[in-house]
Amino acid sequence: MRKPLRKTWMIASALTLGMAVFTPLQAGAASQETTKDVTIQIEQQIKGTIKNIVGDGINVKGKDGKNYFIGFHKFSDEQIEKMNLVEGQEITVEGSVLKDYAEFYTFDVYKKELPKEIPTEDLKKLESMFTAIKKLEKEEKYDEVEKMYAAMDKITKPYVLASWQPISFEQYIDEYGFSEKNIVIKDSEKKQLKSIYEEWVKFEKAGKEVKAQEKLDEIYKILQPYLDELYPPTPFDEYMASMELDIPAEVVVKLKTIYEKAQKADKDNSIELSDQLWGEFYEVINPYFKPIPFEEFMADFDFEIRAADKKQLQLLYEEAITLDKDGKQEQSEAKWDALYKILDPYFLENKEILISASKLTFKGQTYLPQ
Helix, strand or coil: CCCCCCCCCECCEECCCCCCEECCECCCCCCEEEECCEEEECEEEEEEEEEEEECCEEEEEECCCCEEEEECCCCCHHHHHHHCCCCCCEEEEEEEEECCHHHHCCHHHHHHCCCCCCCHHHHHHHHHHHHHHHHHHHCCCHHHHHHHHHHHHHHHHHHHHHHCCCCCHHHHHHCCCHHHHCCCCCHHHHHHHHHHHHHHHHHHHCCCHHHHHHHHHHHHHHHHHHHHHHCCCCCHHHHHHHHCCCCCHHHHHHHHHHHHHHHHHHHCCCHHHHHHHHHHHHHHHHHHCCCCCHHHHHCCCCCCCCHHHHHHHHHHHHHHHHHHHCCCHHHHHHHHHHHHHHHHHHHHHCCCEEEEEEEEEECCEEECCC
């Protein structure tokens, strides 16, 4: 079964744990209107209610009945945090209308996360490479995109390393959360970990990535028993109880055997075997999952559907569910495709309008990008 989701393609450019992490989204230029030699940004003002809050913006139901996604990419993280936005809050937004989510991430947004010490000459190189990436993304040459981001990292990394202030060893260990479960690391191992951590910092600062990774591997090897204690595997009976499924006793016995083998494969880091066993586990258990009622399925969609279409959708849904249960995947997929063919025009009609916010007003206060 497929279900439409808003997708943003991301490439993460991170150094290592404790260091700055950059996650550029696809990007492009904002909507524009050109008159002779003058380019004017198209600004729109909308008023509405916040439906939900996501990492990089908010979904808003406009007073005009339309759906909006408001991107906060021009605002700093500190500003967004101080706004203290909540669902149900009324808000007025001004900003430029974009064609797709890729356009939110501009070079100015990328540049906000860079160290201030990067000279103008290098910034110009980065901007040129960033522009080239946007072209490659439109051409869907994602391997080339990754290579270009790697080249950009080579330019920025020395400045990132120079400005990087690593967290203390004590803070590094605290962030695992061992103390919350009263897990105490042996003094001898803690002393050893601190020494290795300091070596890791030294190698990271020097840009010696291979040696730095070796030190991280040493840290994880010592910490593994404590991590196993911190995150113990869920017992089979507890796992099955959480599903609330009515499964025959003989099938439960079979599932338990597979489950325990899969848990062992996970612990041994046998990825291929783990994938195979978990695949077997869910192949056995899938027939016992109860499909949600049609009305509950439709409740996920935030729009009204015509009665004739709804009747046809219900028929297709129930046929697809039956075929799924009987293991007739190819026929089931055909029913799901037919179902979404009816729904697609509704999705298109109710598609979110994208706005890159340049001004926000709520609770009597106005916010502008810094």
